[in-house]
Amino acid sequence: MKQRYFSTFQLILLALFSALIIVAKIALRTPLQLSGHSGIFWMAIIIVGARVVPKLGASSIIGVTSGLLASFMGLGDFGALNTFISYAIVGVVSDLMLWILRGNTENVVVAISVGIFGHLGKFLTKWLFGIITGAPIGFVALGLLRAFISYVIFGAIGGILGWLTLKALKRAGFFAYMAEKR
């Protein structure tokens, strides 16, 4: 049989991780009213996903799938197009970062970098949306400056949480279990 890039198990796992992102986004709201705070769990799941399925494109699949799910769920305030692109770009940028750093998310620096830049991908979409609609750049920039800092911080926290989760999973023998399943 033809060898496929992603096995069926890996694809199903990535799809369920995408669903987990949506669930975390909806069910696990913290009382914080800062923009981008949902990125903590979001980036953590992407970082774990990229380690559990260590192939280029894994994060992108999580991003695109969660984007489609979020669009169907009616998440986001700027409509389905913006929602889909925001979610998808987080996955694509995370993949790009992993490729550039040629790293493993078990390294804390790589995990934080992927967390920050991946999460900033979502911020980039907001910024692009402002430019496309022609909203006054000064006004948009003013509003987005605070959001930018917030996205960097929550992306980094998400990266740390992902790294800690991977460490805990490794200690629990999760990857030995996964090796049997592949």
Next chain:
Amino acid sequence: MRINRGGRSSRQLTLVENSPLRSADPRTKLFLSLAISLVVMTSIERLLIFLGVYLLFLVWTRLLSPTVQHVWRLKWLLIFLFAFDWWLISLDHAVLICIRLILLTGVFALFFSTTNTRELGLALEKLHIPYRYAFSLSLAFQSLGLLDDEWRAIREAQSSRGALPDSSSFWKLVTNVGDLISLTVPAIVLTTKRAWAITEASYARGFDSPHRVSYHTLEFSRLDFLLMAGTTLLLILLFWRW
């Protein structure tokens, strides 16, 4: 917001069953949505003409209500932008920006309010996306309710053990971030176990069979050709240099 077993949340876009677009091919609806998104690049005069046609189209497709719901969420931003643009630039610019935002925000309601994930999966297959990817998307959607239940169970269990960190303030969240693994680790493990069970079940039912055929297939109907031809004509007219 709560997701139930069927994977639906209280805020989820509801499928408008009585819309004429419900019987259209998802590929046509995707084309319509993308084409309408392009219209935002045109001038204000043409945009206003288009907005009139678009509103009539929404009334005919019975999608005015979901589109308005989408736009309603942006009401404060729209008011704020309109006021700022009018004050700082001009009334024309304020109107242009608001119409663009309204169009971009509501346009994909055409697709997502009239298509379910199964139909999206079939459309992806027709667009030559491998079946396994299309299947995983439907599967993710159907698993939302179950995963939501599991997350809540984990949260309640950890909360009763006092293992859930206090996230009422930013600093408490930052200092206790390590404690959040009490949520992520069980969730990842349970999700992986579920993924493995689904993989085994799907293989047992011949998922990877080389001669697999879909029970339902998509075919373009007269409505699809009419919608696509009409949209293309409208786009040509809007972007024509007259």
